[in-house]
Amino acid sequence: VPDKLSSRPTPYVVVDLDVLDANIARMAARAAEGGMALRPHVKTHKCLEIARRQVAAGASGITVATVAEAEVFVAAGFEDIFIAYPLWVDAAKGARLRKLAEVATLRVGVDSVEGVEALARNAGLRVARVLVEIDSGHHRTGVPASQAGEVARAAAATGLEVEGVFTFPGHSYLPGQAEHAATDESTALAGAAAALHEAGISADVISGGSTPSAAGTDGEVLTEMRPGVYVFNDAQQVELATCSPGDVALTAYATVVSRSADRAVVDAGGKVLAADRPGWATGFGRLPDHLDARVIALSEHHATIKFPTDEDPPRLGETVRVMPNHVCAAVNLVDELVVMQHGAVIDTWRVAARGANT
Amino acid sequence: VPDKLSSRPTPYVVVDLDVLDANIARMAARAAEGGMALRPHVKTHKCLEIARRQVAAGASGITVATVAEAEVFVAAGFEDIFIAYPLWVDAAKGARLRKLAEVATLRVGVDSVEGVEALARNAGLRVARVLVEIDSGHHRTGVPASQAGEVARAAAATGLEVEGVFTFPGHSYLPGQAEHAATDESTALAGAAAALHEAGISADVISGGSTPSAAGTDGEVLTEMRPGVYVFNDAQQVELATCSPGDVALTAYATVVSRSADRAVVDAGGKVLAADRPGWATGFGRLPDHLDARVIALSEHHATIKFPTDEDPPRLGETVRVMPNHVCAAVNLVDELVVMQHGAVIDTWRVAARGANT
Numbered sequence: 001v002p003d004k005l006s007s008r009p010t011p012y013v014v015v016d017l018d019v020l021d022a023n024i025a026r027m028a029a030r031a032a033e034g035g036m037a038l039r040p041h042v043k044t045h046k047c048l049e050i051a052r053r054q055v056a057a058g059a060s061g062i063t064v065a066t067v068a069e070a071e072v073f074v075a076a077g078f079e080d081i082f083i084a085y086p087l088w089v090d091a092a093k094g095a096r097l098r099k100l101a102e103v104a105t106l107r108v109g110v111d112s113v114e115g116v117e118a119l120a121r122n123a124g125l126r127v128a129r130v131l132v133e134i135d136s137g138h139h140r141t142g143v144p145a146s147q148a149g150e151v152a153r154a155a156a157a158t159g160l161e162v163e164g165v166f167t168f169p170g171h172s173y174l175p176g177q178a179e180h181a182a183t184d185e186s187t188a189l190a191g192a193a194a195a196l197h198e199a200g201i202s203a204d205v206i207s208g209g210s211t212p213s214a215a216g217t218d219g220e221v222l223t224e225m226r227p228g229v230y231v232f233n234d235a236q237q238v239e240l241a242t243c244s245p246g247d248v249a250l251t252a253y254a255t256v257v258s259r260s261a262d263r264a265v266v267d268a269g270g271k272v273l274a275a276d277r278p279g280w281a282t283g284f285g286r287l288p289d290h291l292d293a294r295v296i297a298l299s300e301h302h303a304t305i306k307f308p309t310d311e312d313p314p315r316l317g318e319t320v321r322v323m324p325n326h327v328c329a330a331v332n333l334v335d336e337l338v339v340m341q342h343g344a345v346i347d348t349w350r351v352a353a354r355g356a357n358t
Numbered sequence: 359v360p361d362k363l364s365s366r367p368t369p370y371v372v373v374d375l376d377v378l379d380a381n382i383a384r385m386a387a388r389a390a391e392g393g394m395a396l397r398p399h400v401k402t403h404k405c406l407e408i409a410r411r412q413v414a415a416g417a418s419g420i421t422v423a424t425v426a427e428a429e430v431f432v433a434a435g436f437e438d439i440f441i442a443y444p445l446w447v448d449a450a451k452g453a454r455l456r457k458l459a460e461v462a463t464l465r466v467g468v469d470s471v472e473g474v475e476a477l478a479r480n481a482g483l484r485v486a487r488v489l490v491e492i493d494s495g496h497h498r499t500g501v502p503a504s505q506a507g508e509v510a511r512a513a514a515a516t517g518l519e520v521e522g523v524f525t526f527p528g529h530s531y532l533p534g535q536a537e538h539a540a541t542d543e544s545t546a547l548a549g550a551a552a553a554l555h556e557a558g559i560s561a562d563v564i565s566g567g568s569t570p571s572a573a574g575t576d577g578e579v580l581t582e583m584r585p586g587v588y589v590f591n592d593a594q595q596v597e598l599a600t601c602s603p604g605d606v607a608l609t610a611y612a613t614v615v616s617r618s619a620d621r622a623v624v625d626a627g628g629k630v631l632a633a634d635r636p637g638w639a640t641g642f643g644r645l646p647d648h649l650d651a652r653v654i655a656l657s658e659h660h661a662t663i664k665f666p667t668d669e670d671p672p673r674l675g676e677t678v679r680v681m682p683n684h685v686c687a688a689v690n691l692v693d694e695l696v697v698m699q700h701g702a703v704i705d706t707w708r709v710a711a712r713g714a715n716t
Contacts, residue, residue, distance in 0.1 A: 009450060009716035043658060065659045088615045088675050092367060111616050114674045140660055141616040141623050257446045258469050258499040265499050271690050271715050276633040300401060300686055301423045302498055316472045317446050328658055332629050335713060355693060357629055358367035
């Protein structure tokens, strides 16, 4: 590991260790205060070293999105894994789940009777406990709370062990909606748990959570939270007012390659920052050292940054730091994270599950 | 290589070889018809096998965006490379360019006097010929045509060899603007070449081109075109009417994991399709087998597809094909491309320069 960043060619992605650790500790305290388990979603960082820090800070296990992510983390010794996704389990995926279950405790999501049957048929009954996914307002996957009993009953009838219900209140990713989304989450999960109860099935796990809604997550209803982004935070979280710029642990380091009176173009484009941009975002990322600047355009290898009239853009060849809009997408573009503490590079961490989409 | 796709877990990315070859042949014919050299931009595919097919079809050399991409292609035997980017050349980058120049002929872009001086100082005078980048209306990098003489003069005064001028008419990526962008490109490049001539420097190479504007590229002015996306095409090109859906050579294969009356959610999200979405696009990609469907939402591992009322969404567990909006960004997310011909898998090609951003 080089001890001077100047020897490393831009663009590269840096994690500030102290900010990371503070973010990990803060969410651990939040979960504890609410009486909830914390099972962080590791799709954000895909990095063994970071997951280990989360577990050391008290996480009860980890959440992943894919079987391939589970394979990477199980191979590294993680033993309690929730695949929070309505898997479609064919014969090949069933065989992979069985192999994982030899050494790890697995939970998987389901949101249809057909999905339950495919899981039972192709993975078997003792491979994973199931959680029924509930749509709490994000309208992506999951069933309405009122239908949770039907899916849970089908699972139980097949012989699968039903552990509870889960949701992702993704509509928290809209300005001013986080509290509202947390209320929806709580209402939907409580309704779903009641529906399971009516079907004679107890919901031991009631799982939700997202980074924007974490402050409002209802510990009276939920037993577990699964936020992911909070370890790093990003420009979206800053603009949603979930965090301050100083809480953003990950930035892309980029070089100014072109410049005019009010603009600088840097060499971190969409192939480093990712092109995610919700309609409400002010641009394609933010600059922690130039908070009034905006990334007004992004192409594969160019970010065009507009500076306010009273601020001179950085000079050609200068290094600038850019916070991605959506850190999960940005991390998935690089093979390693450069770890800094007090301005010095102290390590590099591999993005072990990069591209693990299957 | 498996001979049945069904054994491969979704999501994965497939190239139809016959469509790819037809696209390569069509652009080669277009360039020849206009009396221009074709120097395709390989950042689109990052794949040695595809670049070799382009060269076999008559390409005069290749275009890359970064030194790291050049390193991958030079290591594989490519000898004539244009880094079409206003590089900021520090000592480390200068050393890398010198190493490349031992075995390859290099051209690099410049768009500032400072950039010219850094190149001369840190790479040396005989490492690469320079092309001055011109802003023809995309307003990203490049100088106005009227200032091309100043940059070229600075380069020549330093002792660098100036080979000509280049532009990227990126404003062709707007509906109905391709022809207009081609005219802007031609006007700007002609003006820039004249500015060089006035400075006593001949513009032997006048280079432009983009996939949407390729049909209108002016062979009376330009000596060379550098389109990239045309090898695959994508949903953007379909919606810009640059090509028909049958001309799209690359699709992501995905499984339906969740379903309602008018929607299907598939397992190819932004970590496979990329999140690029210009304001004019109708969604986050298109389905070649369901042209009236729209990808209305995209998250990391979910694409939500809305089907018209008279069409039943595909069933749970079915495989569907999705054309990414921006194929360059999608290819950069995967390690390999699955190559199919006449419905059978015949090869897999490595995305050799994936993540080669520096």
